[in-house]
């Protein structure tokens with residue numbers, strides 16, 4: 504077995520201490536947002552004590568150890584947001600393939616910030632919390648959204664309420680129209696919405712989280728969109744699965760994230776990166792009452808989400824031994 508060394512990304516939303524303390528590296532005031540373990544071409548892990556990366560090693564592999572996948576099918580990250588990370592969705596496989604082909608034929612380099620589809624793969628992902636971990640994942644109950652909107656005095660909040668109450672429109676379409684109303688709101692409407700959230704938060708603690716988001720992202724329409732979404736709080740050891748089409752924005756904590764080996768993200772707000780609202784609206788699953796629960800097997804050790812690319816084994820490790828019975832993992836995977 505060859506150990507690999509993770510590769511860090513220092514995005515500004517990252518914590519300046521969580522990953523540092525977890526991995527025993529110096530706290531120097533710089534953020535570390537993610538550490539990648541895998542063979543994604545954009546940031547492959549290095550093989551310990553070698554100059555080769557895991558990607559080099561797999562490309563040299565003459566025994567074809569990766570079988571049907573042809574390349575490493577998953578990517579693992581340690582993730583430490585200290586504030587909300589982009590409101591985003593990962594597209595279904597056919598959308599990712601078509602988008603990648605479009606970006607390639609338009610000649611947009613993979614490193615170009617205006618590039619939307621970094622690779623042709625879908626990206627189902629699972630988050631396993633190492634500390635309390637919070638985020639917005641999927642849509643929440645319309646009645647609860649209307650309740651919060653009714654405490655806001657703003658044109659945008661009224662528009663979103665009216666949209667969500669339309670009786671002759673299906674529930675998924677009501678969500679779609681309300682999300683579009685939020686994301687395409689004018690800067691003046693967004694500012695008015697944020698001001699009404701601030702004053703409502705003084706009277707109603709239920710919208711404090713939204714006021715905090717508005718303070719993190721002034722002028723960002725993602726704040727109004729966030730009112731539509733479900734707040735998720737994971738305790739250490741809990742996991743959620745985020746399938747293709749599930750809108751989400753992680754907020755705070757330390758977690759392990761496992762995903763298909765892809766970096767394709769469509770963003771619509773709460774970010775300084777490229778935003779493509781049309782592409783996001785086309786890719787979101789507005790039916791999303793989907794369960795976020797991950798089936799757990801092997802006495803609570805094995806997390807088996809609805810993704811063929813990965814499972815996660817929560818191992819006990821010492822200096823000399825890691826208790827990961829591969830046969831158990833493989834049989835659970837094949838059964839699933």
Ligand SMILES: [Zn+2]
Pocket residue numbers: 591593628751
């Ligand atoms: Zn994501």
